[in-house]
Amino acid sequence: MTELTLRRPDDWHLHLRDGEMLKGVIADSSRHFARAIIMPNLVPPVVTTEDAAAYRERIVAALPAADRFQPLMTLYLTEHTDPDDVEKGKQSGLITAVKLYPAGATTNSHSGVRDMEKAMPVLERMAKIGLPLCVHGEVTSPEVDIFDREAVFIETVLDPLRRRLPELRITMEHVTTQDGIDYIKSSKANLAGSITTHHLIINRNAILVGGIRPHYYCLPVAKRESHRVALRAAAISGDPRFFLGTDSAPHVDPLKECACGCAGIYSSLNTLSCLAHVFEEEGALDKFEAFTSLNGPAWYGLPANEETITLVRRAEPIEFPPKRMTGAGSVTVFDPMFPLHWDVVS
Ligand code: DOR
């Protein structure tokens, strides 16, 4: 196959940041994607409906005039989030989901939740009104090894929450382990998972072998090879519970290339080319559209996009810029470590 036309994809987990960074990166998403769930971990975070409305306006103002990209806004769950404000956000059509960051789990998560009990009134309201919860599924206890944090989260936080509030719809974002895949597959209802482009491509060797490579460091951190294989199997299965959330997360290079570098991989610019390569390698191009364009909208109760995009397989590898230059500084683009041939042409 050398040409592929599919419904326009959506990105169900995206960091656009703010200010000069937002202006510098947004076109890499709006060029190819119709919609994206926008992460609320700004400084300060997007905690109220009013914050989200203002952030949405800044995003729309930064969009290239020709792009009809729709930002789907989220609220950052804190221990003080007001259930009435959340309900207002959902009813007005502004808010698509609420995001749970366990406090300290990742970039700008210190205002997140320490005690789940304190978040229960909001979660109960969300279950009642059918508003999904997106979770960063890692525990933060220092005694838990970083490679085990997802599995321990499932056992100690996610499963108890789902037993207590079975009607709450939960997206386990950026699943990185076989444990996560198995847990989602074992659920009967109200649970789905997004998978990033990079976790389908790298394992933890990419970060650590032959030198420390900060541009492959993200959270949840990439795991051993057997987990990557499990993620690929889920992504290409066509199972409607799995869909794309790139977690493209730009940081300027000095904040990645230093003694304590930030977590985040910037992949918006070449994500679809990388993914087409993965699906082709797996002999599963017939499942590409389900993963990028159909399963996500079905889970979020939205129509699939009517517009299409076309990818063409070039004989020669395509060159992508290694860095995205922004007004905030340069951002290194995800390098999949294989040549890319699939080109998005329209
Ligand atoms: O690698 C990551 N970067 N993981 C996250 O959960 C947050 C993100 C960011 O905001 O930089």
Ligand code: ZN
């Ligand atoms: Zn993220």
